[in-house]
Amino acid sequence: MSNTAVETVRTFDTRTEAKIPVESPLTYSYRRSGAPAPTAKSRVVMRERAFLGHLVLCGGAVVLDGAVRAVLGISLPGEPQGLVQDDEGKRSIQWVSPDEWLVIVPGGEEFELENRLRAALGDAHFAISNVSGGQTLVELEGEAAREVLMKSVVYDVHPSHFPVGKGVTTIFAKTTVVLRRPSEERWELVVRRSFADYTYRWLLDAGEEYAIGVER
Amino acid sequence: MSQPNAQENRLAQGGRIDRSRRLSFTFNGKTYQGHAGDTLASALLANGVDIVNRSFKYSRPRGIFAAGAEEPNALVQLGVSEAGQVPNVRATQQALYDGLTARSTNGWPNVQRDLMGLVGKLGGGFMPPGFYYKTFMAPASMWMTYEKVIRKGAGLGRSPLESDPDIYDHMHQHCDVLVVGAGPAGLAAALAAARSGARVIVADEQEEMGGTLLDSRELLDDKPAEQWVAETVEALSNMDNVTLLPRTTANGYHDHNFVTLHERRTEHLADTAPLKDGLRQVRSRLHRVRAGRVVLATGAHERPLVYGNNDVPGNMLAGAVSTYVRRYGVVPGNKLVLSVSNDHAYRAALDWVEAGRDVVAIADARANPDGELVEQARAKGIRIIAGAAVVEAKGDARVSAARIAKVDLQGFRVVGGAETLSCDTIASSGGYSPVIHLASHTGSRPTWNEELLGFVPNTVKGVAAAGGARGVYATGAVLADGAEAGLDAATEAGFSAASLGLPRVAERSDGAAVALYQVPHEKATLRAPKQFVDLQNDVTAAGIEVATREGFESIEHVKRYTAMGFGTDQGKLGNINGMAIAARVLGRSIPEVGTTVFRPNYTPVTFGAIVGRHCGELFDPERYTAMHQWHVEQGAAFEEVGQWMRPWYFPRKVNGKTETMHEAVARECLAVREKVGILDASTLGKIDIQGPDAREFLGRVYTNKWAKLAPGRVRYGLMCKDDGMVFDDGTTSCLGDNHFLMTTSTGGAATVLEWLEIWHQTEWPELDVYFNSVTDHWATMTITGPEARKLMEEVTTEVDLDKDSFKFMDWKEGKVAGVPARIFRISFTGELAYEINVQANYALHVWETLFAHGDKYGLTPYGTETMHVLRAEKGFIIAGQDTDGSVTPEDLGMHWAIGYDKPFSWIGKRALTRPDTSRENRKQMVGLKPKDPTVVLEEGAQIVLDPNHSIPMPMEGHVTSSYYSPTLASGFALAVVKGGHQKMGETVYLPMVDGQVHEAEIVSPIFLDPKGERQNV
Amino acid sequence: MFYIHCPYCGEYREEEEFHPKGEAHIARPADPENCSDDEWGDYLFFRDNPRGIHHELWVHAVGCRKFFNITRNTVSYEILETYKMGEQPTYTAEHPEGRPSAEAETASLREGVRA
């Protein structure tokens, strides 16, 4: 931590290796609203992928691209709404705005990643904010997943308009969501922690007619 | 009267109903039979039910007049249970289902024998348009009594009185081409567009698609038209890029091709939605469609003729007769007289005769009718009276005869004597009005076409009308027009396709129609029997004439004065006739009188469908902190702040009795002042600010100085808008030279973030700084009170908590309960306090660990109410409670937080020197001490100097915050008072609603520990 | 219900994702201290409010969070263009059909400035 960037900006590992009980943003929701297990009738299935590492990366694309490529091994999505994943599909970078990207990595990698990026970026003007505790990832899968989304988001989720490799920030019912399509079958919703219960209740309600199930 | 099961008007064969499925239904308490495929209207007609309702103003008996959305009379109340009631359902659009239960919306004691009808008959003459404006004025005190009586007579159906058991939802749709209407034009358009590969949605309001082709006499490729419909619908439904939405009405066209479609998913099955495969289904669904291109294939509505007593049951639209005969196998009478201005309406007579019943005569207003259909009628031996029209219907509860006379259309008079022909049905047609509703929803004014005798739409970019909707009526031409519109739409949306092969339709030679709206009567309009223009609102030709005589010359005035077009049918049948009458009376042309524009909705839409899922607990999000479960388990009462559910107070059970809020808050307050309390402060907004210019930026948006705040230190800041008024406050910590963590008020988080962004992006992009919300990432808990350090020492590692190394307004990193934490020594209570930030996923563990260790120190959870009391004792403000957008930092007595000598003219600074902002005697923040310590002043109480002053009493200010302080053993308050800072020690008065006048002394707003020693230990 | 082309996202998005923020090109006076009260009042409150072509500031609040400008007809509600901060409109009250291109090119200012 001798880099100048690190001195002027205080990084902080908010995660600990100690065996400490953690609660994902949906923990309360499971208790409050229950979590119907998927059945043969379920045309859509929801599952939370909790405790991932979420970083917001701000800066000019030209500034960031090299560092991201060097550190993460994937290139910054060049086009708006782009979503790029590594070969394993475990690490992703999503275009959020011309100078903002969302990086999601396996939980525990985020602090090291932040430090490596900071080191690689040196004195350049950029910002990295760790938001891992503030959001969670909810997956939707199944043939009715798109219909559930059509009930919920104003964005056009038709495959011709929302191919794999796309991600957008948009309106979800009365909150906002980052919606991504990492593969043909799977949709990802990045949800803010404090709105997670609302989103969960909404999905249960909107998915009711498709006998939505929750994988835990 | 007809017997149940009789279906006396049902034909032995024909129609598209399923005769194998008999359905039983109840109307006005009587049970009848119908068939699957019937509408309620067709089933009622089949059973010979003449009177379905009573009219709004005159209580006249009314029957079914039309067969679709334009029906003005047949409005019924649907539903069995109280919660399942649906008011004002048009019988013509309601599919019949087994067990359907309906009643008339008006009529007392019933529609057959209606006492109000007597009033209408006797009193009708005294109720000209504007009747209400001209009477009930004396004495003034009586109006509220009169109004009660008037209101009782008003209204149609009734609202259910219990909550809706059904659910509704929305579907956000996007397509390249939206086709509204699945008649010949719509189907052709859809097929043409769909073949190009474009994403197509087809919405049609009826139970099945096909529109006029479903009752057409014409052959398409030498086959019945309905066969082409079936094939086309089948083809469309097999295409992946096509969404077919039957029972779906396009109700509103909004800007940029946003269209609302109301899909009724279960209303044809039952009054409340039945389960499907054991799962609830939505009763109706609103599709919010963003379309690349829109094709309006909405067809045309037939116009009735306006003649005497044209409202008596048995009067109908000519086209409706054909629809009932051909589509439902129902002949709505035995002896028909037809009164027409055009050829197309002759279909009614042909269909009637073919159904085996008697056509008495056709009165044709044209001197020499000679079209193909006319010849067919002649060939069938139907008597045609040329140059004539029905001038008056006879009959009371049902038409008994028609008076037919020769009419001089130019001179608007009857020529010669009238002939009275016995009949039970009079059908009329005065031509057709293109359905231009959607096209005019965004303000496009239609154009009158003298040849078509109708308004044709002027559409905006991206929208095209096709077929009847733009006055193209011949079936072959309609198909071609639709196909072309569909192809154009797809092409404009970026697709290409070959043109469509269309079915062959024999061309029919129709004679020219003649303009006829109101039929002249032997008597002048004001003396003639009532000639109804708007049946639902009981607007007559005489009413329109009186309105114009009184100076209501614009059609908008006429409509408003007479209420024409303000019914649930929005004048679909009456508006053009009304305009024509106004035009005639004023000696102008129809377009000179005005145009007719429509507003959404095309037909009424259930509130529930518009609301969708956004009701009940999903009406608005509730935001929870990571400790919410704990709060719930502890029985906290919650206060909502900007969608966050915050614990308000934690009532305990003491001796089996739950504490009141007052008791709980007193206990919580003392715990903090004497021992230690804990607050969930996670809801405060937190913004991560990084960049070399972060410090400069803070100096511009805060009123105070930031240039020298060192890493490891925290500072309070005040934010103003550029009008100098305070809008938020909070602490900001320097994490690194280029790195700050800003906190905002709970409700202000989003606003402040956007505030920072707008200044950065639009004014100071040269400043290198980024802002990110980290509100949800961190959970925040405040440990405060004299014992706070002891408790912290037990659970904290890697931090030196010694008062000299971890001072007030310092922050440090370490671990709390084994979890990495940032700890801030800031205090909103005036006590020793630590604000702990940990990653939210660990928060509950940290919280519970604190309690595991806190018991011996008397650790007490407290809520927002206690927080408010404690901060008010210290004179700390809550932005939005103690400020209201009209308070400057100086008004708050916060001169110390204003950096007047900062080099940059920070936001709000300039405005502070405006005459009104800098004047003395502004309302200033002070403390108020009630003379009686047991008094807790009301928040919002007004402050006066002379409580005996007459009303209006000059007010000096008001109480912004007020509480009982168990520490001070007294009520106390914060207030704003004119010139308050100079009025310390003065007495003011607070006159209350109940007549009491409280006395209070103006004091410093800092009630406790003015030197700040308690927080600094 | 507007369909708005976000110049930063490069695609049309639903109106609900955006918030209008009033008239565009209202720059904060460079030297507030030397503004008269009238000038400061003008900056704070007085607006053109035209019937017809209007340049207005919007933010893609639920999206890229960027502020940008829209030229919109306040009667027909037609959106004639959207453009980034610091750029100048092509369609103006003086040039409702679009300004001559040469003029448009020279008018471009540095990124992110309201004026």
Next chain:
Amino acid sequence: MQRYSGFGLVKHALSHHENWQRQWRNPTPKKSYDVIIVGGGGHGLATAYYLAKQHGITNVAVIEKGWLGGGNTARNTTIVRSNYLWDEAAALYEHSMKLWEGLSQDLNYNVMFSQRGVLNLGHTLQDMRDIQRRVNANRLNGVDGEVVTPEQIKEIEPLLDTSKRARYPILGASWQPRGGVARHDAVAWGFARGADALGVDILQQTEVTGFKIRDGQIFGVHTNRGDIEAKTVGCVTAGNSGVMAKMAGIKLPLESHPLQALVSEPLKPVLNTVTMSNHVHGYVSQSDKGDLVIGAGIDGYNGYGQRGSYPTIEHTLQAIVEMFPMFSRVRMNRQWGGIVDTCPDACPIISKTKVKGLYFNCGWGTGGFKATPGSANVFAASLAKGEMHPIAAPFSIDRFNTGALIDEHGAAGVAH
């Protein structure tokens, strides 16, 4: 003027309504008038009426580009109340309320002013603080009002969901019994008929295309029917004020926004009073005809199109169903929009301008209809005397430069 009465109705019925007179003339414009009122809506017509009736100035023209009463007068949700927070606003709206109370008799035209009371609901603790503050201020200003509990609310309006299970439970309300609704069109027509009878020329289909100004003094207007002269001109053109001002070289602190409203199908009486909620954002009353008349919030963008965005309607109906869950099955008949000129402080401008003799009365936002008689009354007095009436004086344009705003936004709790 033909007087209206119950007896007169019988007489007219016997003569088949053939003898009704025009309610106002359709005069040819004169070359000049003492006063020109630009704008033939409720406020403009009423200004002319009071000029003639109370100040003896009858040589007055009201110039209207369309048909009289065709702007916001015809498009509002007809709520009348005077429980405004700040002294200046309360004085203005209460002055109006007192005029409403005798208006039908004064005009011999039943404007159907129905004092069925207005509830402003509170759903949060801050709402309640604001409500208490406002009611306390109202009472000391001589405006009727009280703070009522959920139990009292249930008695006033039984269908309101006052249960605790609502997403936003009702914590209380302010209650102004003298508030209510009136028949909007009748207000314009009644004032028009009254003004016409006193000699005022109402010039419909006459559009002002410019002002004649010389040496900083107004001396007339250009219209599509020729020039008309007057040394005093009052502009009362809600929804178009900025455009008019621009013609006179004046800039106003206004933005014109769409304000939407909607009605249900007519229903048998089901609501007793006017219910407004700022927090869940919707307000509703039932017209004498039976429609639920529902008002929405202002759309955020400038717009002269008399229409707004659909989500505004959706949010409003969500609020209505939140308050009245049984209305979920009621159906929405029609929606429309007006154009409201909004001021930064949600209070109007009644003011002289830098052009001598040219006055503006504008910026009423959502408060215009309820203020009609009061606004016109003080405006007429100001035009007649050349000095602003004391009630009008605080509403000068100057306040936006001095900072003396009357901010009804934050504090009043209710924006409509």
